Amino acid sequence: MSGIRLLDLAKPFVGLLPEIELPYQSADFDEKIVYTIAAAALYSLCGLPLNNVNIEKIADPFTWLRSPLASQSGTLLEFGVLPIVTAGFLWQIIAGFRLIKVNFESRSDRELFQSLQKITAVVLALIYSVLLCFAGYFDSIDGFTNDITPSPWPKLTIVLQLTGMSLITSLFVELLDKNYGFGPGALVLIGTSAATQLSSSIIGFTSEKTSRGYESHGALIQLIKNIRNKPLGTAIYDAFTRENFGNLTQIYIVFAALSAVLYLGNMRIELPIKSAKVRAMSSVYPVKLLYCGALPLLFTYTVLYNANIFGFCFTQIFKDSKYISLLGKWELNDFSLKTYDLTSGFLYFISISNKSSNVLYSLIRPITFSIFITLTSYFFAKNWANVSGSAGKDLAKQFKEQEIALVGHRDVGAAKELNKVIPVASVTGSFLISSIAIGAESLGFCKGLGAGCIIGLMSSLTCLETIMTEWQQNNGAASQFGKVFGGQQ
Amino acid sequence: MAEFEKLTEAPVEFIKDGSQFISKCTKPSKKEYLRLVRAVGLGFLMMGVVGYAIKLIHIPIRYLIV
Numbered sequence: 001m002s003g004i005r006l007l008d009l010a011k012p013f014v015g016l017l018p019e020i021e022l023p024y025q026s027a028d029f030d031e032k033i034v035y036t037i038a039a040a041a042l043y044s045l046c047g048l049p050l051n052n053v054n055i056e057k058i059a060d061p062f063t064w065l066r067s068p069l070a071s072q073s074g075t076l077l078e079f080g081v082l083p084i085v086t087a088g089f090l091w092q093i094i095a096g097f098r099l100i101k102v103n104f105e106s107r108s109d110r111e112l113f114q115s116l117q118k119i120t121a122v123v124l125a126l127i128y129s130v131l132l133c134f135a136g137y138f139d140s141i142d143g144f145t146n147d148i149t150p151s152p153w154p155k156l157t158i159v160l161q162l163t164g165m166s167l168i169t170s171l172f173v174e175l176l177d178k179n180y181g182f183g184p185g186a187l188v189l190i191g192t193s194a195a196t197q198l199s200s201s202i203i204g205f206t207s208e209k210t211s212r213g214y215e216s217h218g219a220l221i222q223l224i225k226n227i228r229n230k231p232l233g234t235a236i237y238d239a240f241t242r243e244n245f246g247n248l249t250q251i252y253i254v255f256a257a258l259s260a261v262l263y264l265g266n267m268r269i270e271l272p273i274k275s276a277k278v279r280a281m282s283s284v285y286p287v288k289l290l291y292c293g294a295l296p297l298l299f300t301y302t303v304l305y306n307a308n309i310f311g312f313c314f315t316q317i318f319k320d321s322k323y324i325s326l327l328g329k330w331e332l333n334d335f336s337l338k339t340y341d342l343t344s345g346f347l348y349f350i351s352i353s354n355k356s357s358n359v360l361y362s363l364i365r366p367i368t369f370s371i372f373i374t375l376t377s378y379f380f381a382k383n384w385a386n387v388s389g390s391a392g393k394d395l396a397k398q399f400k401e402q403e404i405a406l407v408g409h410r411d412v413g414a415a416k417e418l419n420k421v422i423p424v425a426s427v428t429g430s431f432l433i434s435s436i437a438i439g440a441e442s443l444g445f446c447k448g449l450g451a452g453c454i455i456g457l458m459s460s461l462t463c464l465e466t467i468m469t470e471w472q473q474n475n476g477a478a479s480q481f482g483k484v485f486g487g488q489q
Numbered sequence: 490m491a492e493f494e495k496l497t498e499a500p501v502e503f504i505k506d507g508s509q510f511i512s513k514c515t516k517p518s519k520k521e522y523l524r525l526v527r528a529v530g531l532g533f534l535m536m537g538v539v540g541y542a543i544k545l546i547h548i549p550i551r552y553l554i555v
Contacts, residue, residue, distance in 0.1 A: 044543045049551060195533050196540025204541060206548070262526055266517040269510070289514055421510075428507035457533060464532075 006100045007109065010116040017118055017167075020174045027180055029474055033467075036181035039172045040192040046168070047075045050138070050161055052154035057140035061312045061330050061340035064352050064441075067452025068301040070193035076165040078132075079125055080193070081186045083166045084173055085302050087120035088186070096387025104389070118170050125166035128309055129159045135316035141337055182470070183463030187294070191463060194456020198254065201246030201449065210244045211336055219248045244336070250446045254453050257440040261454055264432055265290050265461055269421055272407040273399070282407070287421050289429045292384050294458030296377035296430035297437055301451060303376060304350065311347045312340070331355075352441050352448075370438045374431060381430035385422055392418030433458070 027035065049055040055074035066072065071080025091113065095102045103109045132138065133155045173185030182188070200206075204217030216222045219239060226235035240248045270284035311328045318324045328347030330340040333355075342353040344361060349368040385391040396415035399405065406414045433454065440450030517525065 041539070041543055044540050045546065047544070047547060048554070192536055192540050195537035196544060197537075199534055199537030200541045200544065203538075206545070258530075259526060262529060263517065263522060266522065266525060267511070267514040269513055270515055286515075289511070424506050424510045427503070428510055431503075431507065457529070460533060460536070461529070464529075 007102060007112050007116065010112050010119060013119050014112070014115045017115060017122075018171065019115070019118075020171060020178055020180075022178055023180055029470060032179075032181050032470070036176060036183070036188060036463075039176055039181055039185070040188055043070075043077075043169065043172055043189050044192060044196060046165065047072045047077045049075055050078070050158055052157050053138045054140045057337075058138060059141050059332055059338055059340050061137075061342075062305065062308055063339055064448040065301060065305045065308060067194060067197050067448045068190070068298060068455045069305055070190045076161060077169075078162055079128055079166060081169060081173070081189050082302065082305055083121040083124040083128070084117075084170050085186050085298065086124055086306060087117045089299055089302060090120065091117050093383075093387055096383070114174070118167075118174070121170045122163060122167050126159065126163045129162040131309070131313035131317075133158060135313040137312070137316075141332065183466045184459075187459035188463050190298075191456045191460035194452045195460070197449065198453050198456075202251055208245075212242075212244070215242065215244055217245050219246050219251050223248065246446075246449060250449060253440050253443055254446065254450050257436050257450055257454055258457055260436050261433065261457055264429070264436075265458065269425070271417070271421070273404050274407055275404055277403050285404075285406075287418075287425055289425055290433060290458070291390075291422060291426035291429055292381050293462045294433070294455040295384060296380045296426075297373075297433055297451065297458075298455050299380045300373050300376040300434070301455070308347060308351075311345075315345075366442050369442070370435075373434050373438055377430040377434040378427060381426040382423065385426055390422075392416070392420075392422050395422075 053074055058074050060066075060073040062071075062073070066080070069080040069082045069085065071077050071082060094100055095113070102113050104113075138155070138158055169189075172189065175181060176183060176185030176188055200217050202218050202220050205221045207214045207216045216225060219242075222242065222245075223235065223239035226238050229235070230238070265288070267289040268286040269289075270286050272282065273285045274282040308328075312330060315324050315328055315330060326345055328345035329343050331343050333339045333341050341355040342348040342351045343355055344358065348361065349365055350372040351365075352369060353365075393415050395418050399414060406417055409417050437451045437454050440446060440454070441448070
């Protein structure tokens with residue numbers, strides 16, 4: 001009998017990894033808010049440059065993938081929440097398709113499953129960082145010479161820093177997930193980072209030296225600066241079209257996309273429910289159009305990010321092989337020396353890079369990119385409800401436990417009715433969300449700002465929902481935060 | 490041929506289901522929506538400003554450690 005379960009393989013490592021213990025008593029509302037803000041703030045404070053890496057001289061192939069996964073190039077947050085999100089999706093899907101047996105009712109199984117995710121996240125970070133080191137990602141690009149004497153010591157420290165940081169990040173996420181704070185932890189971090197990026201590309205007054213002199217990060221600040229220095233027409237035109245940092249066109253597109261998302265996010269079908277015990281109690285159970293929230297799009301970007309990391313490393317390591325260029329071809333942007341751009345190969349067709357020597361390629365690319373994003377989100381949305389335990393069947397079970405019934409349906413009918421609504425909602429929602437993201441990305445060449453902000457906003461909405469539920473259940477108005485903010489409502 | 494029909498049928502069905510669902514949805518009223526946009530926009534921007542302020546702390550730290 002093949003008695004060993006895959007889950008048990010995690011057992012020897014459980015003791016090695018630091019783990020956050022469940023709180024003795026559930027923290028009260030104020031404490032949770034403080035924990036959440038603190039975790040998010042500490043996470044963004046971790047964006048410090050890596051030791052042994054010259055942050056100003058490395059070129060970044062993944063610019064357009066960074067903001068959806070809260071990562072920053074050349075810093076400790078080089079991977080952001082990517083390893084954690086990847087590991088989470090991976091194991092959730094494996095468990096959902098019954099490839100490993102996890103009994104989510106049993107506490108020890110759940111804990112093992114969590115540790116397994118954590119181990120995978122750390123191992124993934126290790127793999128990424130080793131690969132990127134070998135690919136020469138962390139080497140400075142001077143424009144004159146690429147050859148720096150290969151010494152293993154700096155590389156080793158880089159790997160150690162990145163792996164350690166991903167362990168710390170996964171602890172942040174665990175802290176929030178284990179009811180010390182609000183919301184799915186990874187989503188909180190993504191939300192904060194997206195918000196930070198958006199506001200820094202609007203009002204960021206720090207400036208950086210580019211090929212066109214010093215430019216501010218924020219588009220609005222740059223506009224004001226331009227108006228003072230240049231003739232009015234040029235000033236405004238420049239603020240709308242500059243390329244190095246976010247420009248006003250992109251900001252407007254992002255705003256349009258975000259308001260569309262917000263509108264869709266508030267669309268729902270209200271199923272009438274009534275309590276089985278108390279006769280007079282009747283209410284509605286909303287099934288949202290965006291049933292999976294940002295997850296389908298986040299999943300797609302996770303897949304893309306992974307594909308690009310592996311693709312980039314393999315193309316750099318096996319430069320001499322003939323077939324590797326079919327996978328993707330990165331060319332250093334000669335102008336700024338700050339980015340690598342995809343120019344051809346398979347990965348080019350599922351990217352937003354519009355730099356190609358081949359005209360035909362650049363005509364096909366937007367189409368293939370849209371198809372890829374839509375299809376991936378579609379399949380994810382189609383299966384996620386079953387995988388994550390939020391399908392109609394599971395909901396019906398919850399209803400039964402809480403003694404709620406759908407009006408006009410019996411127990412069995414409830415599951416059927418929910419199953420009729422939920423898959424349509426999640427698939428349609430994911431389709432709409434991915435279309436908006438595609439639109440924003442291809443109209444403005446936002447370099448990921450569009451998709452990042454959409455995912456960030458949706459994530460914050462998800463977190464906000466948990467906060468609101470908690471607020472209502474635990475009488476949040478009585479807490480300190482309630483007293484401060486309650487007056488405004 | 491039958492397979493081909495199945496293939497073309499899937500998107501059509503999907504669009505039909507989807508648009509039916511959307512037309513059945515409860516949509517936010519204009520007033521509700523504007524309130525939502527204001528609240529969420531303000532919250533999101535506030536989060537961003539705080540995040541940006543934290544990012545500003547990085548500048549002196551970078552000078553110190555590099």
